[in-house]
Amino acid sequence: MTKTLQNLGNARILLSNDDGIHAKGLSVLEEIAHQLSDDVWIVAPESEQSATSHSLTLRRPLRERKLDDKRYSIDGTPTDCVLMAMKYLMADQVPDIVLSGVNVGANLGEDVIYSGTVAAAMEGAILGARSIALSLRPDDQDESLFHWDTVAKFGPEVITKLATWDEPGNLLFNVNFPGIPVEKVKGIKVCAQGHRDEGTTVVEGNDPSGRPYLWVGQFVSHHTSVPNADLTAIAEGYITITPLKYDLTDKELLIKMGPLFP
Template sequence: MRILLTNDDGIHAPGLKVLEEIARQFSDDIWVCAPSEEQSGAGHSLTLTRPVRLQKHGERRFAVTGTPTDSVMMALREVMPDAPDIILSGVNRGANLADDITYSGTVSAAIEGALAGVRSVAFSQVYAREGMGDEVPFGAAREWGAKVLEKLIDVPLADRTLVNVNFPALPPEEVKGIRVVRQGFHDYSRGTIVEGRDPRGYRYFWFGLDPIEHTLDHGTDLEAIEDGFIAVTPLQLDLTHYSTIGILAERFAD
């Protein structure tokens, strides 16, 4: 089985090493193609206004000076001689839950794989507090990743779908199990923007990483993580709101 690994935290990210440990329990035919630098929050963006460069870091190991989407596209079209059997993205440093998936470069790399017709899975490790840098504990992902992946390798999936996996911020022995759940929703109304000034006196802004209010509906990824379970969520790429089609069709009928 040929496996492509990618992420949005960059080619040197600790989580990518964890993902490789997981993948090597299933195959030795491992390829890595990831951004050369961190691309968190890049979403499903594609680099169009500057050239993208491909850097070789070793046998079947490459970095791309672009986004996670760029990395998957380069891997499939330029790097790999044949398409992979599965694409694994992560293990992200931090959660990709609820509607945060729309910002996630980790999930977006898996989206690009799904668009290309390749089975794709995104992995993320939740952590308890911000500001941990590379000190995020990946124990839950490391110990449970293969158990989750084993179930996903050959399960039937519809076209243009992918699977999003989040590991709770717990030691491996305290993880309660695995739940298959739907996507939850956040309350973004309390987000902040932090203002400062650089040494030359010019203003700059950081998007704040304040705790976001969770809507812990039953059967969601947010609830599963809160309860100490691994959250496994199938996602689809069709964003159409079907119940509104008829309303709009009547409005534009004249």
């Protein structure tokens, strides 16, 4: 179980992501982490691993590459990276906190099921560290634009409050930053995971030789506005924080199903 931290000055922090070791979001998160602690480690995928969810590499060996002191890449998934860090590279003193991100693109609603960013944080929680997944939504008007200054401004406060909160347990949080400049951010909201009205699209096409193919398309962004949901709050200009857990049991149905198998 994680220990309660009074401050982050002496905390050991592990960073990972699913966008890869050279991703912009990881460098932004590294800058934030170094503001909070002098003991920052980075163990991230060698290449992009978006939407790999909580997958592990089981049918081939993994290889580590040391890039610098406390900085490694792994030729595997985000979950592989956190597992290798906590069970091998940092096994002598495991991290107090795992930070995953900052993802290029939000992880809201059903995104958390597919997200390698969230999975890396979840693996950290499973292995005993307080863990936070962080993602940045693209600009509301220009999807090629990302307001990293918004993350840099509010990230330290969000991470510090979540990491030093005196609630016991291996806590897991999903943080999303809106796609707007600093001055337009309305505040920070703790809210529930939202729900989109539809799922992912499937695109049909033909390759250059004329053979048909199917391609997994974009997530449908439309959702019904529900109070206190992450999809609603971020659309309103708030930074969202959603507490998650890896116990997927539907507790209400568990009780109702009792009479089916007495």
